[in-house]
Amino acid sequence: MGAVSAAAITFLGAAYFARRVVVPTTTRREDLSITQVFEGEDGSLRIELPATPLTRAPGRYSFWFGNGKGHACIGAVVDEDTNDGTVTRLVERVDAGDLHAARAGIWSGYAFSKAEQLGLPFEEVKIKVDNGVAPAWKFVPTTGGPAASTWAIHAHGMGGKRAGALRGVPVASSLGLTSLVVSFRNDGDAPPSNDSRYSLGQNEWLDLEAAIQFALDHGAKRLVLFGWSLGGSMALRAANLSAHSDRIIGLVLVAPVLDWAETLTSNGRASGLPEAVARVGLKMLGAKAGRWVTGLEQPLDLLTLDWLARSRDLNTPTLILHGIEDKSTPVTASERFAELRPDLVQLVRFEVPGHSLEWNADPDKWESSVTRFLKSLPAD
Incomplete structure:
Protein backbone atom coordinates (compact mmCIF):
# COMPACT_ATOMS: atom_id res chain seq x y z
CA MET A 1 0.00 0.00 0.00
CA GLY A 2 2.84 2.38 0.88
CA ALA A 3 4.57 1.75 -2.46
CA VAL A 4 1.34 2.44 -4.33
CA SER A 5 0.81 5.67 -2.42
CA ALA A 6 4.37 6.78 -3.09
CA ALA A 7 3.95 6.06 -6.80
CA ALA A 8 0.67 7.97 -6.86
CA ILE A 9 2.27 10.95 -5.12
CA THR A 10 5.17 10.91 -7.59
CA PHE A 11 2.78 10.77 -10.53
CA LEU A 12 0.61 13.61 -9.25
CA GLY A 13 3.63 15.75 -8.46
CA ALA A 14 5.13 15.09 -11.88
CA ALA A 15 1.83 15.87 -13.60
CA TYR A 16 1.53 19.16 -11.73
CA PHE A 17 5.13 20.03 -12.63
CA ALA A 18 4.67 19.18 -16.32
CA ARG A 19 1.49 21.23 -16.66
CA ARG A 20 2.99 24.17 -14.84
CA VAL A 21 5.84 24.25 -17.36
CA VAL A 22 3.65 24.50 -20.46
CA VAL A 23 0.38 26.14 -19.36
CA PRO A 24 0.60 29.93 -19.88
CA THR A 25 -0.07 32.00 -16.78
CA THR A 26 -2.39 34.96 -17.17
CA THR A 27 -1.86 36.48 -13.73
CA ARG A 28 0.91 36.76 -11.17
CA ARG A 29 0.57 37.23 -7.44
CA GLU A 30 1.49 40.70 -6.26
CA ASP A 31 3.84 39.52 -3.54
CA LEU A 32 6.00 42.60 -2.94
CA SER A 33 4.40 44.82 -0.30
CA ILE A 34 4.63 48.61 -0.33
CA THR A 35 5.58 50.29 2.94
CA GLN A 36 4.79 53.79 1.71
CA VAL A 37 4.75 56.09 -1.32
CA PHE A 38 5.68 59.70 -0.61
CA GLU A 39 7.31 62.85 -1.94
CA GLY A 40 10.91 63.63 -1.06
CA GLU A 41 12.15 67.05 0.02
CA ASP A 42 13.08 67.77 -3.58
CA GLY A 43 9.55 66.99 -4.75
CA SER A 44 10.48 63.65 -6.31
CA LEU A 45 8.14 60.70 -5.87
CA ARG A 46 9.58 57.87 -3.80
CA ILE A 47 8.57 54.35 -2.85
CA GLU A 48 9.60 52.42 0.26
CA LEU A 49 9.77 48.64 -0.05
CA PRO A 50 11.06 45.67 1.95
CA ALA A 51 14.82 45.37 1.38
CA THR A 52 15.67 42.30 -0.70
CA PRO A 53 18.54 41.52 -3.07
CA LEU A 54 16.29 42.60 -5.94
CA THR A 55 14.91 45.82 -4.45
CA ARG A 56 18.42 46.82 -3.33
CA ALA A 57 20.02 46.18 -6.73
CA PRO A 58 21.30 49.18 -8.70
CA GLY A 59 19.53 50.31 -11.84
CA ARG A 60 16.01 50.84 -13.20
CA TYR A 61 13.13 48.39 -12.88
CA SER A 62 9.40 47.97 -13.33
CA PHE A 63 6.79 47.79 -10.62
CA TRP A 64 3.43 46.38 -11.70
CA PHE A 65 0.42 46.85 -9.44
CA GLY A 66 -3.38 47.02 -9.52
CA ASN A 67 -3.73 43.50 -10.96
CA GLY A 68 -1.31 44.31 -13.74
CA LYS A 69 -3.11 47.49 -14.82
CA GLY A 70 -0.75 49.87 -13.05
CA HIS A 71 2.90 50.35 -13.92
CA ALA A 72 5.73 52.49 -12.57
CA CYS A 73 9.39 52.77 -13.52
CA ILE A 74 11.52 52.56 -10.39
CA GLY A 75 14.92 54.24 -10.33
CA ALA A 76 17.89 54.58 -8.02
CA VAL A 77 18.12 53.68 -4.34
CA VAL A 78 18.09 56.88 -2.28
CA ASP A 79 17.93 55.45 1.25
CA GLU A 80 18.08 52.20 3.16
CA ASP A 81 16.97 51.54 6.73
CA THR A 82 18.77 48.47 7.99
CA ASN A 83 16.85 48.53 11.27
CA ASP A 84 13.45 48.44 9.59
CA GLY A 85 14.67 46.30 6.70
CA THR A 86 13.40 48.72 4.07
CA VAL A 87 14.79 50.46 1.02
CA THR A 88 13.61 53.70 -0.60
CA ARG A 89 13.91 54.26 -4.34
CA LEU A 90 13.02 57.03 -6.75
CA VAL A 91 9.89 56.65 -8.86
CA GLU A 92 10.95 57.88 -12.29
CA ARG A 93 7.47 57.83 -13.75
CA VAL A 94 4.02 56.28 -13.29
CA ASP A 95 2.64 55.11 -16.62
CA ALA A 96 -0.75 53.88 -15.41
CA GLY A 97 -2.71 53.41 -12.20
CA ASP A 98 -2.67 55.12 -8.79
CA LEU A 99 0.57 54.13 -7.08
CA HIS A 100 -0.48 55.91 -3.88
CA ALA A 101 -3.43 53.56 -3.55
CA ALA A 102 -1.44 50.40 -4.21
CA ARG A 103 -0.51 48.09 -1.34
CA ALA A 104 1.63 45.55 -3.20
CA GLY A 105 3.00 44.79 -6.63
CA ILE A 106 5.40 42.79 -8.79
CA TRP A 107 9.06 43.63 -9.39
CA SER A 108 10.27 43.09 -12.95
CA GLY A 109 12.85 44.21 -15.48
CA TYR A 110 10.69 45.82 -18.15
CA ALA A 111 11.52 49.48 -17.35
CA PHE A 112 9.37 50.44 -20.38
CA SER A 113 5.72 49.46 -20.65
CA LYS A 114 4.93 51.23 -23.94
CA TRP A 260 15.61 23.09 -20.78
CA ALA A 261 15.86 19.73 -19.03
CA GLU A 262 18.55 20.91 -16.62
CA THR A 263 16.96 24.35 -16.17
CA LEU A 264 13.54 22.92 -15.32
CA THR A 265 15.01 20.30 -13.00
CA SER A 266 17.05 23.00 -11.24
CA ASN A 267 13.95 25.17 -10.84
CA GLY A 268 12.06 22.21 -9.45
CA ARG A 269 14.77 21.57 -6.86
CA ALA A 270 14.74 25.24 -5.88
CA SER A 271 11.01 25.04 -5.18
CA GLY A 272 11.40 21.88 -3.08
CA LEU A 273 10.37 19.36 -5.73
CA PRO A 274 12.34 16.08 -5.53
CA GLU A 275 14.54 15.63 -8.60
CA ALA A 276 13.01 12.22 -9.29
CA VAL A 277 9.56 13.81 -9.55
CA ALA A 278 10.85 16.50 -11.91
CA ARG A 279 12.47 13.85 -14.10
CA VAL A 280 9.15 11.99 -14.39
CA GLY A 281 7.51 15.29 -15.31
CA LEU A 282 10.06 15.82 -18.08
CA LYS A 283 9.26 12.36 -19.45
CA MET A 284 5.59 13.33 -19.54
CA LEU A 285 6.46 16.39 -21.61
CA GLY A 286 8.28 14.21 -24.10
CA ALA A 287 5.80 11.36 -24.37
CA LYS A 288 2.74 11.10 -26.60
CA ALA A 289 0.96 9.38 -23.74
CA GLY A 290 1.56 12.43 -21.58
CA ARG A 291 -0.66 14.60 -23.75
CA TRP A 292 -3.75 13.99 -21.62
CA VAL A 293 -1.82 15.44 -18.68
CA THR A 294 -0.01 18.33 -20.38
CA GLY A 295 -2.51 19.21 -23.12
CA LEU A 296 0.33 19.45 -25.64
CA GLU A 297 -0.62 18.85 -29.26
CA GLN A 298 2.76 17.19 -29.79
CA PRO A 299 5.38 16.01 -27.29
CA LEU A 300 8.47 18.11 -26.64
CA ASP A 301 11.83 16.90 -27.90
CA LEU A 302 14.05 18.33 -25.19
CA LEU A 303 17.18 16.95 -26.86
CA THR A 304 16.69 19.25 -29.85
CA LEU A 305 16.43 22.17 -27.40
Whole structure:
Protein backbone atom coordinates (compact mmCIF):
# COMPACT_ATOMS: atom_id res chain seq x y z
CA MET A 1 0.00 0.00 0.00
CA GLY A 2 2.84 2.38 0.88
CA ALA A 3 4.57 1.75 -2.46
CA VAL A 4 1.34 2.44 -4.33
CA SER A 5 0.81 5.67 -2.42
CA ALA A 6 4.37 6.78 -3.09
CA ALA A 7 3.95 6.06 -6.80
CA ALA A 8 0.67 7.97 -6.86
CA ILE A 9 2.27 10.95 -5.12
CA THR A 10 5.17 10.91 -7.59
CA PHE A 11 2.78 10.77 -10.53
CA LEU A 12 0.61 13.61 -9.25
CA GLY A 13 3.63 15.75 -8.46
CA ALA A 14 5.13 15.09 -11.88
CA ALA A 15 1.83 15.87 -13.60
CA TYR A 16 1.53 19.16 -11.73
CA PHE A 17 5.13 20.03 -12.63
CA ALA A 18 4.67 19.18 -16.32
CA ARG A 19 1.49 21.23 -16.66
CA ARG A 20 2.99 24.17 -14.84
CA VAL A 21 5.84 24.25 -17.36
CA VAL A 22 3.65 24.50 -20.46
CA VAL A 23 0.38 26.14 -19.36
CA PRO A 24 0.60 29.93 -19.88
CA THR A 25 -0.07 32.00 -16.78
CA THR A 26 -2.39 34.96 -17.17
CA THR A 27 -1.86 36.48 -13.73
CA ARG A 28 0.91 36.76 -11.17
CA ARG A 29 0.57 37.23 -7.44
CA GLU A 30 1.49 40.70 -6.26
CA ASP A 31 3.84 39.52 -3.54
CA LEU A 32 6.00 42.60 -2.94
CA SER A 33 4.40 44.82 -0.30
CA ILE A 34 4.63 48.61 -0.33
CA THR A 35 5.58 50.29 2.94
CA GLN A 36 4.79 53.79 1.71
CA VAL A 37 4.75 56.09 -1.32
CA PHE A 38 5.68 59.70 -0.61
CA GLU A 39 7.31 62.85 -1.94
CA GLY A 40 10.91 63.63 -1.06
CA GLU A 41 12.15 67.05 0.02
CA ASP A 42 13.08 67.77 -3.58
CA GLY A 43 9.55 66.99 -4.75
CA SER A 44 10.48 63.65 -6.31
CA LEU A 45 8.14 60.70 -5.87
CA ARG A 46 9.58 57.87 -3.80
CA ILE A 47 8.57 54.35 -2.85
CA GLU A 48 9.60 52.42 0.26
CA LEU A 49 9.77 48.64 -0.05
CA PRO A 50 11.06 45.67 1.95
CA ALA A 51 14.82 45.37 1.38
CA THR A 52 15.67 42.30 -0.70
CA PRO A 53 18.54 41.52 -3.07
CA LEU A 54 16.29 42.60 -5.94
CA THR A 55 14.91 45.82 -4.45
CA ARG A 56 18.42 46.82 -3.33
CA ALA A 57 20.02 46.18 -6.73
CA PRO A 58 21.30 49.18 -8.70
CA GLY A 59 19.53 50.31 -11.84
CA ARG A 60 16.01 50.84 -13.20
CA TYR A 61 13.13 48.39 -12.88
CA SER A 62 9.40 47.97 -13.33
CA PHE A 63 6.79 47.79 -10.62
CA TRP A 64 3.43 46.38 -11.70
CA PHE A 65 0.42 46.85 -9.44
CA GLY A 66 -3.38 47.02 -9.52
CA ASN A 67 -3.73 43.50 -10.96
CA GLY A 68 -1.31 44.31 -13.74
CA LYS A 69 -3.11 47.49 -14.82
CA GLY A 70 -0.75 49.87 -13.05
CA HIS A 71 2.90 50.35 -13.92
CA ALA A 72 5.73 52.49 -12.57
CA CYS A 73 9.39 52.77 -13.52
CA ILE A 74 11.52 52.56 -10.39
CA GLY A 75 14.92 54.24 -10.33
CA ALA A 76 17.89 54.58 -8.02
CA VAL A 77 18.12 53.68 -4.34
CA VAL A 78 18.09 56.88 -2.28
CA ASP A 79 17.93 55.45 1.25
CA GLU A 80 18.08 52.20 3.16
CA ASP A 81 16.97 51.54 6.73
CA THR A 82 18.77 48.47 7.99
CA ASN A 83 16.85 48.53 11.27
CA ASP A 84 13.45 48.44 9.59
CA GLY A 85 14.67 46.30 6.70
CA THR A 86 13.40 48.72 4.07
CA VAL A 87 14.79 50.46 1.02
CA THR A 88 13.61 53.70 -0.60
CA ARG A 89 13.91 54.26 -4.34
CA LEU A 90 13.02 57.03 -6.75
CA VAL A 91 9.89 56.65 -8.86
CA GLU A 92 10.95 57.88 -12.29
CA ARG A 93 7.47 57.83 -13.75
CA VAL A 94 4.02 56.28 -13.29
CA ASP A 95 2.64 55.11 -16.62
CA ALA A 96 -0.75 53.88 -15.41
CA GLY A 97 -2.71 53.41 -12.20
CA ASP A 98 -2.67 55.12 -8.79
CA LEU A 99 0.57 54.13 -7.08
CA HIS A 100 -0.48 55.91 -3.88
CA ALA A 101 -3.43 53.56 -3.55
CA ALA A 102 -1.44 50.40 -4.21
CA ARG A 103 -0.51 48.09 -1.34
CA ALA A 104 1.63 45.55 -3.20
CA GLY A 105 3.00 44.79 -6.63
CA ILE A 106 5.40 42.79 -8.79
CA TRP A 107 9.06 43.63 -9.39
CA SER A 108 10.27 43.09 -12.95
CA GLY A 109 12.85 44.21 -15.48
CA TYR A 110 10.69 45.82 -18.15
CA ALA A 111 11.52 49.48 -17.35
CA PHE A 112 9.37 50.44 -20.38
CA SER A 113 5.72 49.46 -20.65
CA LYS A 114 4.93 51.23 -23.94
CA ALA A 115 6.81 51.74 -27.19
CA GLU A 116 6.43 55.54 -27.10
CA GLN A 117 8.46 55.74 -23.88
CA LEU A 118 11.64 55.17 -25.87
CA GLY A 119 11.19 58.48 -27.68
CA LEU A 120 11.99 56.85 -31.03
CA PRO A 121 9.92 56.84 -34.23
CA PHE A 122 7.83 53.68 -34.47
CA GLU A 123 4.70 52.18 -35.96
CA GLU A 124 2.42 49.26 -35.18
CA VAL A 125 2.62 46.48 -37.75
CA LYS A 126 0.94 43.11 -38.16
CA ILE A 127 2.83 39.92 -38.96
CA LYS A 128 1.05 36.94 -40.49
CA VAL A 129 1.49 33.88 -38.28
CA ASP A 130 -0.30 30.59 -37.76
CA ASN A 131 -3.92 31.22 -36.70
CA GLY A 132 -3.91 34.95 -37.56
CA VAL A 133 -1.70 37.99 -37.17
CA ALA A 134 0.74 38.96 -34.41
CA PRO A 135 1.19 42.64 -33.49
CA ALA A 136 4.69 44.08 -33.51
CA TRP A 137 6.41 47.43 -33.13
CA LYS A 138 8.67 48.59 -35.94
CA PHE A 139 11.23 51.22 -34.93
CA VAL A 140 12.85 53.37 -37.59
CA PRO A 141 16.56 54.00 -36.89
CA THR A 142 17.62 57.50 -35.93
CA THR A 143 20.71 57.25 -38.14
CA GLY A 144 21.21 55.91 -41.65
CA GLY A 145 24.34 54.53 -43.24
CA PRO A 146 25.41 51.00 -44.19
CA ALA A 147 23.44 49.41 -41.36
CA ALA A 148 20.09 50.70 -42.62
CA SER A 149 19.34 47.40 -44.35
CA THR A 150 20.17 45.43 -41.20
CA TRP A 151 17.19 44.71 -38.99
CA ALA A 152 17.13 43.62 -35.35
CA ILE A 153 14.26 41.34 -34.34
CA HIS A 154 13.58 41.31 -30.60
CA ALA A 155 11.78 38.37 -28.89
CA HIS A 156 10.72 38.51 -25.24
CA GLY A 157 10.74 35.75 -22.63
CA MET A 158 8.24 33.22 -21.30
CA GLY A 159 5.26 34.65 -19.48
CA GLY A 160 6.05 38.16 -20.69
CA LYS A 161 4.99 40.50 -23.45
CA ARG A 162 6.83 42.37 -26.17
CA ALA A 163 7.35 45.42 -23.94
CA GLY A 164 9.93 43.35 -22.08
CA ALA A 165 12.17 43.38 -25.16
CA LEU A 166 12.08 47.17 -25.61
CA ARG A 167 15.29 47.47 -23.59
CA GLY A 168 17.32 46.30 -26.58
CA VAL A 169 15.91 48.79 -29.08
CA PRO A 170 17.82 52.01 -28.24
CA VAL A 171 21.27 50.53 -28.83
CA ALA A 172 20.15 48.91 -32.10
CA SER A 173 18.59 52.18 -33.24
CA SER A 174 21.71 54.18 -32.36
CA LEU A 175 23.68 51.92 -34.71
CA GLY A 176 21.24 52.45 -37.56
CA LEU A 177 19.34 49.17 -37.32
CA THR A 178 15.60 48.96 -37.88
CA SER A 179 14.02 47.12 -34.93
CA LEU A 180 11.06 44.78 -34.97
CA VAL A 181 9.74 43.96 -31.49
CA VAL A 182 7.50 40.95 -31.88
CA SER A 183 4.80 39.03 -30.08
CA PHE A 184 4.42 35.28 -30.39
CA ARG A 185 1.94 32.50 -29.72
CA ASN A 186 0.41 32.23 -26.26
CA ASP A 187 1.79 35.54 -24.98
CA GLY A 188 -1.64 37.17 -24.85
CA ASP A 189 -1.04 39.45 -27.83
CA ALA A 190 -0.38 37.02 -30.68
CA PRO A 191 -2.89 34.27 -31.58
CA PRO A 192 -2.63 31.19 -29.35
CA SER A 193 -1.34 27.90 -30.67
CA ASN A 194 -3.83 25.13 -31.36
CA ASP A 195 -3.16 23.63 -27.94
CA SER A 196 -2.65 26.94 -26.07
CA ARG A 197 0.55 25.58 -24.58
CA TYR A 198 4.17 26.70 -24.45
CA SER A 199 6.57 24.47 -26.34
CA LEU A 200 9.78 25.99 -24.92
CA GLY A 201 10.84 27.31 -28.32
CA GLN A 202 10.13 24.11 -30.24
CA ASN A 203 7.26 25.77 -32.10
CA GLU A 204 7.39 29.40 -30.98
CA TRP A 205 10.33 29.96 -33.32
CA LEU A 206 7.91 29.67 -36.24
CA ASP A 207 6.48 33.05 -35.26
CA LEU A 208 10.03 34.39 -35.27
CA GLU A 209 10.40 32.93 -38.76
CA ALA A 210 7.29 34.86 -39.78
CA ALA A 211 8.90 38.03 -38.43
CA ILE A 212 12.06 37.26 -40.40
CA GLN A 213 9.97 36.93 -43.56
CA PHE A 214 8.22 40.23 -42.78
CA ALA A 215 11.57 41.99 -42.38
CA LEU A 216 12.94 40.60 -45.64
CA ASP A 217 9.73 41.56 -47.45
CA HIS A 218 10.14 45.13 -46.19
CA GLY A 219 13.74 45.77 -47.16
CA ALA A 220 15.94 43.90 -44.70
CA LYS A 221 19.10 42.35 -46.12
CA ARG A 222 20.72 41.17 -42.91
CA LEU A 223 19.25 40.22 -39.55
CA VAL A 224 20.34 40.22 -35.91
CA LEU A 225 18.12 38.31 -33.48
CA PHE A 226 17.79 39.59 -29.90
CA GLY A 227 16.34 36.90 -27.64
CA TRP A 228 15.45 37.25 -23.95
CA SER A 229 15.32 33.94 -22.00
CA LEU A 230 12.83 31.81 -23.99
CA GLY A 231 13.36 34.29 -26.82
CA GLY A 232 16.99 33.18 -26.78
CA SER A 233 15.93 29.57 -27.32
CA MET A 234 13.75 30.73 -30.20
CA ALA A 235 16.61 32.72 -31.74
CA LEU A 236 18.96 29.73 -31.65
CA ARG A 237 16.35 27.53 -33.25
CA ALA A 238 15.61 30.11 -35.95
CA ALA A 239 19.31 30.52 -36.76
CA ASN A 240 19.50 26.75 -37.15
CA LEU A 241 16.25 26.04 -39.00
CA SER A 242 15.16 29.22 -40.77
CA ALA A 243 14.82 29.17 -44.54
CA HIS A 244 16.71 32.48 -44.34
CA SER A 245 19.44 31.44 -41.90
CA ASP A 246 22.07 32.83 -44.28
CA ARG A 247 20.65 36.32 -43.62
CA ILE A 248 21.07 36.00 -39.84
CA ILE A 249 24.48 37.50 -39.09
CA GLY A 250 24.36 37.57 -35.30
CA LEU A 251 22.51 36.58 -32.12
CA VAL A 252 22.25 38.67 -28.95
CA LEU A 253 20.97 36.37 -26.19
CA VAL A 254 19.98 37.65 -22.76
CA ALA A 255 19.97 34.97 -20.04
CA PRO A 256 19.06 32.31 -22.63
CA VAL A 257 17.75 28.87 -21.73
CA LEU A 258 20.30 26.58 -23.37
CA ASP A 259 19.27 23.29 -21.73
CA TRP A 260 15.61 23.09 -20.78
CA ALA A 261 15.86 19.73 -19.03
CA GLU A 262 18.55 20.91 -16.62
CA THR A 263 16.96 24.35 -16.17
CA LEU A 264 13.54 22.92 -15.32
CA THR A 265 15.01 20.30 -13.00
CA SER A 266 17.05 23.00 -11.24
CA ASN A 267 13.95 25.17 -10.84
CA GLY A 268 12.06 22.21 -9.45
CA ARG A 269 14.77 21.57 -6.86
CA ALA A 270 14.74 25.24 -5.88
CA SER A 271 11.01 25.04 -5.18
CA GLY A 272 11.40 21.88 -3.08
CA LEU A 273 10.37 19.36 -5.73
CA PRO A 274 12.34 16.08 -5.53
CA GLU A 275 14.54 15.63 -8.60
CA ALA A 276 13.01 12.22 -9.29
CA VAL A 277 9.56 13.81 -9.55
CA ALA A 278 10.85 16.50 -11.91
CA ARG A 279 12.47 13.85 -14.10
CA VAL A 280 9.15 11.99 -14.39
CA GLY A 281 7.51 15.29 -15.31
CA LEU A 282 10.06 15.82 -18.08
CA LYS A 283 9.26 12.36 -19.45
CA MET A 284 5.59 13.33 -19.54
CA LEU A 285 6.46 16.39 -21.61
CA GLY A 286 8.28 14.21 -24.10
CA ALA A 287 5.80 11.36 -24.37
CA LYS A 288 2.74 11.10 -26.60
CA ALA A 289 0.96 9.38 -23.74
CA GLY A 290 1.56 12.43 -21.58
CA ARG A 291 -0.66 14.60 -23.75
CA TRP A 292 -3.75 13.99 -21.62
CA VAL A 293 -1.82 15.44 -18.68
CA THR A 294 -0.01 18.33 -20.38
CA GLY A 295 -2.51 19.21 -23.12
CA LEU A 296 0.33 19.45 -25.64
CA GLU A 297 -0.62 18.85 -29.26
CA GLN A 298 2.76 17.19 -29.79
CA PRO A 299 5.38 16.01 -27.29
CA LEU A 300 8.47 18.11 -26.64
CA ASP A 301 11.83 16.90 -27.90
CA LEU A 302 14.05 18.33 -25.19
CA LEU A 303 17.18 16.95 -26.86
CA THR A 304 16.69 19.25 -29.85
CA LEU A 305 16.43 22.17 -27.40
CA ASP A 306 19.69 21.26 -25.62
CA TRP A 307 22.28 23.61 -27.11
CA LEU A 308 25.06 22.30 -24.92
CA ALA A 309 24.67 18.90 -26.55
CA ARG A 310 24.18 20.54 -29.95
CA SER A 311 26.88 23.18 -29.69
CA ARG A 312 28.45 22.08 -33.00
CA ASP A 313 25.21 23.04 -34.75
CA LEU A 314 25.79 26.72 -33.98
CA ASN A 315 26.95 28.61 -37.06
CA THR A 316 26.16 32.21 -36.09
CA PRO A 317 28.26 34.68 -34.07
CA THR A 318 26.60 34.93 -30.68
CA LEU A 319 26.79 37.34 -27.75
CA ILE A 320 25.41 36.15 -24.41
CA LEU A 321 24.64 38.61 -21.60
CA HIS A 322 24.00 36.77 -18.34
CA GLY A 323 23.80 37.57 -14.62
CA ILE A 324 26.02 35.49 -12.35
CA GLU A 325 23.31 35.30 -9.67
CA ASP A 326 20.53 34.12 -11.99
CA LYS A 327 18.91 31.24 -10.11
CA SER A 328 16.13 30.71 -12.65
CA THR A 329 18.47 30.12 -15.59
CA PRO A 330 21.93 29.60 -14.08
CA VAL A 331 24.87 31.22 -15.85
CA THR A 332 26.79 27.92 -15.75
CA ALA A 333 25.06 26.77 -18.96
CA SER A 334 26.12 29.94 -20.76
CA GLU A 335 29.66 29.51 -19.47
CA ARG A 336 29.76 25.95 -20.76
CA PHE A 337 28.36 27.02 -24.14
CA ALA A 338 31.06 29.68 -24.45
CA GLU A 339 33.72 27.08 -23.58
CA LEU A 340 32.37 24.67 -26.18
CA ARG A 341 32.24 27.29 -28.95
CA PRO A 342 34.87 29.96 -28.24
CA ASP A 343 35.06 30.58 -31.99
CA LEU A 344 31.49 31.95 -32.10
CA VAL A 345 30.25 32.64 -28.56
CA GLN A 346 31.15 35.66 -26.45
CA LEU A 347 29.90 35.76 -22.85
CA VAL A 348 29.57 38.94 -20.78
CA ARG A 349 28.72 38.41 -17.11
CA PHE A 350 26.75 40.84 -14.93
CA GLU A 351 26.61 41.10 -11.15
CA VAL A 352 22.87 41.24 -10.64
CA PRO A 353 20.36 39.02 -8.80
CA GLY A 354 17.31 37.74 -10.63
CA HIS A 355 16.61 36.70 -14.21
CA SER A 356 16.98 38.84 -17.37
CA LEU A 357 17.91 41.95 -15.37
CA GLU A 358 21.34 42.54 -16.89
CA TRP A 359 20.34 45.70 -18.76
CA ASN A 360 18.56 47.06 -15.71
CA ALA A 361 21.54 46.79 -13.40
CA ASP A 362 24.15 48.15 -15.80
CA PRO A 363 22.71 49.57 -19.05
CA ASP A 364 26.04 51.19 -19.99
CA LYS A 365 27.91 47.88 -19.83
CA TRP A 366 25.03 46.10 -21.58
CA GLU A 367 24.82 48.57 -24.45
CA SER A 368 28.59 48.95 -24.88
CA SER A 369 28.92 45.14 -25.05
CA VAL A 370 26.18 44.94 -27.66
CA THR A 371 27.67 47.84 -29.61
CA ARG A 372 31.10 46.20 -29.81
CA PHE A 373 29.54 42.92 -30.89
CA LEU A 374 27.31 44.43 -33.57
CA LYS A 375 30.17 46.50 -34.96
CA SER A 376 32.24 43.33 -35.27
CA LEU A 377 29.67 41.68 -37.56
CA PRO A 378 30.08 41.77 -41.33
CA ALA A 379 28.56 44.83 -43.00
CA ASP A 380 27.50 42.94 -46.12
